[in-house]
Amino acid sequence: MILDSETKATELPDDHRDEIRLWLRLLTCTTLIEGEVRSRLRERFDVTLPRFDLMAQLDKVPDGMTLSDVSKRMMVSNGNVTGLVERLVESGHIDRRTSDADRRVQVIRLTKAGRAEFRKMAAEHELWIADIFGELTPKDVRELMRLLAKTKGSAQKSAKARTA
Template sequence: MSLDTTGSKSRLRLWLRLLKASKLIETELRERMRRELDTTLPRFDVMAALSRNPAGLKMSELSGVLKVSNGNVTGIVERLVEEGFVRRDAVKGDRRAFLARLTEEGRSEFERQASAHEGWIDGLLSDVEPERAERLAVLLAEVAAHLEEGKHHEN
């Protein structure tokens, strides 16, 4: 079993550094969300998904978009409904299903949160020059697309 040691070690190092950077950023975002916006990252993610889908999403679609179980989003959506940020609309032809969508108040609140989130990310990554950030974003998008297509292979 021959392994390209240089390539293998470089890719492993890349993965570990990506993971470390991601965890550090996520930890900081979670703290700032809680402290400055009185919300959580999962709530923000639900509102972001609904913002990108103004016609609404069924719970199963929302779970799929967020890559989490239905149970995980149900409680979050319920609380957002109680707070007036999300509404539930019936789905024609399916009495058990409903579409979750942002209310006007929800859109306004999400815009406020998204603006803060963008500013935090900009500050956390301010040492990365815009051109390098763009190049890295393109490379990571290529990696993600490659993995999603199932073209990755095992050695």
């Protein structure tokens, strides 16, 4: 069987070149899109992507959330959130107060101005994303969603196995 001998010849014992290529392509795609969104946010609103992301988290919860929640949701370190929040409080986009129930906890919320500003940015952001993914059909989108969900599951399992 020709295919078999060819397979043996090109991909020796354990070859994972395809997975490596997939990872590089995934990374390239994300970097490309992330850079594009970053540029547009800067150009159009003079805001950074992390600030926008943090505000997006807060926009979903009227009563605010704790720094730890933000840290988990954004998948970044606690120390990172501390600095981000500091700058957003400074610029008047968010509002921070110490929890009454637990004085270790800081609860942050969008200010009125912050929310208005975010909504404006989010509306344009949605159009950019639609344009960036514009050549994908609805079927492509569904299929990508499915495969990425599977990928996420696989990665989480692998990460869990390492940490355990």
